[in-house]
Amino acid sequence: MPGEQDGFDGxxxxxxEPDDALADHDAEEAELGQLVRPYTLTxxxxxxxxxxxxxxxxxxxxxxxxxxxxxxxxxxPEHEAILELVRVRTLSVAELAADLDLPxxxxxxxxxxxxxxxxxxxTRPVPxxxxxxxxxxxxxxxxxxxx
Amino acid sequence: MxxxxxxxxxxxxxxxAYDARVMRGTKGDGSFVAVKILVAGGFGAGKTTxxxxxxxxxxxxxxxxxxxxxxxxxxxxxxxxxxxxxxxxDFGRIDIREGLAVYLFGTPGQDRFWxxxxxxAQGALGAVVLADTRRLExxxxxxxxxxxxxxxxxxxVNCFEGAQHYPADQVRDALDLGAHVPVVxxxxxxxxxxxxxxxxxxxxxxxxxxxxxx
Numbered sequence: 001m002p003g004e005q006d007g008f009d010g011x012x013x014x015x016x017e018p019d020d021a022l023a024d025h026d027a028e029e030a031e032l033g034q035l036v037r038p039y040t041l042t043x044x045x046x047x048x049x050x051x052x053x054x055x056x057x058x059x060x061x062x063x064x065x066x067x068x069x070x071x072x073x074x075x076x077p078e079h080e081a082i083l084e085l086v087r088v089r090t091l092s093v094a095e096l097a098a099d100l101d102l103p104x105x106x107x108x109x110x111x112x113x114x115x116x117x118x119x120x121x122x123t124r125p126v127p128x129x130x131x132x133x134x135x136x137x138x139x140x141x142x143x144x145x146x147x
Numbered sequence: 148m149x150x151x152x153x154x155x156x157x158x159x160x161x162x163x164a165y166d167a168r169v170m171r172g173t174k175g176d177g178s179f180v181a182v183k184i185l186v187a188g189g190f191g192a193g194k195t196t197x198x199x200x201x202x203x204x205x206x207x208x209x210x211x212x213x214x215x216x217x218x219x220x221x222x223x224x225x226x227x228x229x230x231x232x233x234x235x236x237d238f239g240r241i242d243i244r245e246g247l248a249v250y251l252f253g254t255p256g257q258d259r260f261w262x263x264x265x266x267x268a269q270g271a272l273g274a275v276v277l278a279d280t281r282r283l284e285x286x287x288x289x290x291x292x293x294x295x296x297x298x299x300x301x302x303x304v305n306c307f308e309g310a311q312h313y314p315a316d317q318v319r320d321a322l323d324l325g326a327h328v329p330v331v332x333x334x335x336x337x338x339x340x341x342x343x344x345x346x347x348x349x350x351x352x353x354x355x356x357x358x359x360x361x
């Protein structure tokens with residue numbers, strides 16, 4: 001069946017060949033990705049004081065400042081890459097991890113750095129599951145049907 | 148040297164292929180609403196296909212030290228030699244309007260990755276359990292998980308070409324599902340079919356909501 005060999009479903013034997021599961025990545029990119037162990041980017045940190053705050057759907061946007069140039073230049077390329085992405089549009093933690101092709105844990109730590117440097121704004125969305133308003137759910141149903 | 152490689156890599160244009168509508172999360176006041184729907188099911192049941200049918204699919208991975216899963220990790224002492232495993236998931240985003248988006252998360256298919264499920268399930272509105280009638284038993288763990296957590300779920304029978312089609316009731320009996328669990332037939336490749344499945348999930352959540360608040 002078309003599509004079944006791509007992405008996660010085709011990759012349950014994933015531990016041996018991590019890059020097999022990442023669909024649509026060209027060989028060159030995969031090769032580059034293997035040059036650095038992911039947690040090297042975080043200087044060995046596996047947890048950040050504030051990284052717990054970054055739920056998968058937490059929204060990240062740039063801090064509202066016009067002239068933050070000096071601070072931003074001091075950041076690592078990965079920090080800069082996050083800032084570049086969220087300047088285009090507000091993104092969730094999950095989207096950032098996918099776009100940067102980095103594990104979630106790494107992205108959370110990098111976001112923690114940026115948050116502490118006051119370079120990003122973090123918005124925890126209200127999970128619809130906690131909202132009593134049925135109107136929102138009706139709106140979602142209408143929206144899905146209109147897709 | 149190595150850092151430079153990453154720098155070069157990230158300075159190449161990052162592929163950003165969203166639809167043209169720009170959505171901004173409103174800062175701080177919680178007015179952004181995220182509808183999280185999980186897509187579960189056994190290996191090869193079509194989770195990736197389903198997510199991809201209604202949204203631009205993106206691979207997402209998380210690395211976990213298996214021996215440490217679920218335990219707080221506050222330093223890097225003894226990291227050497229620990230088993231790190233990569234867990235892959237798929238996710239997609241559907242913008243309903245500014246400030247309201249549906250996130251679909253395909254759950255990892257292996258039982259030992261339950262710790263990832265717990266994070267995914269947090270705040271989830273509901274779930275789709277994708278069933279393949281050739282291996283119906285593969286979706287038992289998902290059904291159990293959502294029942295235990297009280298997360299509303301719909302069983303969607305993916306009608307593969309060539310697979311024998313069973314009436315929904317037969318699937319319901321085989322999975323020992325209560326009458327309140329919707330069982331629907333779908334084709335995970337078809338956008339309209341998947342849309343209907345998702346509508347079923349939201350309607351189920353809506354029904355439960357109405358019965359609680361009325």
